Amino acid sequence: MLSQVAEGVSVQESEFCKTNTVVVQGAAGVLLVDPGVLDAELVALANDLRESGQPVMAGFSTHPHWDHLLWHPSLGTAPRYGTIRGAAAIRARLADPGFESLLARMIPPDIAEQVPRDLLGLIAGLPAETARIPWDGPDIRIIEHQAHAAGHAALLIEERGILVAGDMLSDALIPLLDVMTAADPIEDYLAALDLLEGVAGDVDVVIPGHGSVGGADQVRARIEQDRAYVRALRDGGTPADPRIGPSATFDWMHGVHERQLQQLAERSQRDGTAGWRPPDRDAVTPPRTDRVR
Numbered sequence: 652m653l654s655q656v657a658e659g660v661s662v663q664e665s666e667f668c669k670t671n672t673v674v675v676q677g678a679a680g681v682l683l684v685d686p687g688v689l690d691a692e693l694v695a696l697a698n699d700l701r702e703s704g705q706p707v708m709a710g711f712s713t714h715p716h717w718d719h720l721l722w723h724p725s726l727g728t729a730p731r732y733g734t735i736r737g738a739a740a741i742r743a744r745l746a747d748p749g750f751e752s753l754l755a756r757m758i759p760p761d762i763a764e765q766v767p768r769d770l771l772g773l774i775a776g777l778p779a780e781t782a783r784i785p786w787d788g789p790d791i792r793i794i795e796h797q798a799h800a801a802g803h804a805a806l807l808i809e810e811r812g813i814l815v816a817g818d819m820l821s822d823a824l825i826p827l828l829d830v831m832t833a834a835d836p837i838e839d840y841l842a843a844l845d846l847l848e849g850v851a852g853d854v855d856v857v858i859p860g861h862g863s864v865g866g867a868d869q870v871r872a873r874i875e876q877d878r879a880y881v882r883a884l885r886d887g888g889t890p891a892d893p894r895i896g897p898s899a900t901f902d903w904m905h906g907v908h909e910r911q912l913q914q915l916a917e918r919s920q921r922d923g924t925a926g927w928r929p930p931d932r933d934a935v936t937p938p939r940t941d942r943v944r
């Protein structure tokens with residue numbers, strides 16, 4: 652079930668939301684990025700690795716959302732990392748007595764029984780100045796930015812020409828902004844895309860958290876597509892985006908888009924900082940109190 656995307660780098664796609672588990676070959680074992688999602692898939696992955704004599708040496712979660720924080724006992728007890736902000740965010744949630752019920756609302760009921768939760772989110776935060784994942788394998792650069800979630804990180808495996816993008820640069824998912832906690836969800840997202848564009852020249856393969864693995868031509872195309880979507884949100888236009896059109900990979904993505912518009916409008920109304928203006932407004936920023944009717 653593992654498919655190789657470059658020398659020493661493979662991907663296993665989950666049935667849930669085309670989630671990608673990334674397996675990077677190191678000197679004496681592998682690093683797993685965002686292993687998921689269903690119990691049977693994680694067991695199959697562990698079996699594959701065991702049969703090929705590859706112990707799990709480390710894990711990394713690109714961001715603190717449930718589908719990127721999973722683990723399974725059969726994968727062993729290797730250290731699991733995330734950014735310091737990502738780890739702090741999930742630690743706070745795990746300490747919240749209401750977390751179980753929140754999780755129950757987030758995990759779709761049809762797969763809830765199949766998602767292993769016991770080891771969810773048990774990651775250590777790497778100090779902010781950490782440039783690379785500490786492990787014995789190819790250098791993996793951590794490119795942290797504020798976009799989809801607190802402490803979201805993309806990973807650049809320079810010597811393999813691979814960008815692991817977390818929940819950005821997907822052909823299936825629209826940009827999902829951190830509407831609730833970002834200082835400025837739209838501008839933060841655009842800044843993150845600029846950051847990824849800065850390394851795009853070294854990238855031959857982009858692996859999104861959900862969706863298809865893209866080749867060299869896809870890296871800039873996906874950055875542009877994400878940027879166009881976010882700019883349309885900012886400018887009050889209607890994004891012409893295939894991910895929410897009739898040929899969308901997920902037919903529910905259009906509903907997600909509508910909900911995102913709604914949340915941005917609510918946030919804008921609340922504090923006037925979301926940078927979003929309702930359609931039919933001219934480009935001049937109206938006074939705060941007038942931003943949303």
Ligand SMILES: [Zn+2]
Binds near residue numbers: 716718
């Ligand atoms: Zn995700």
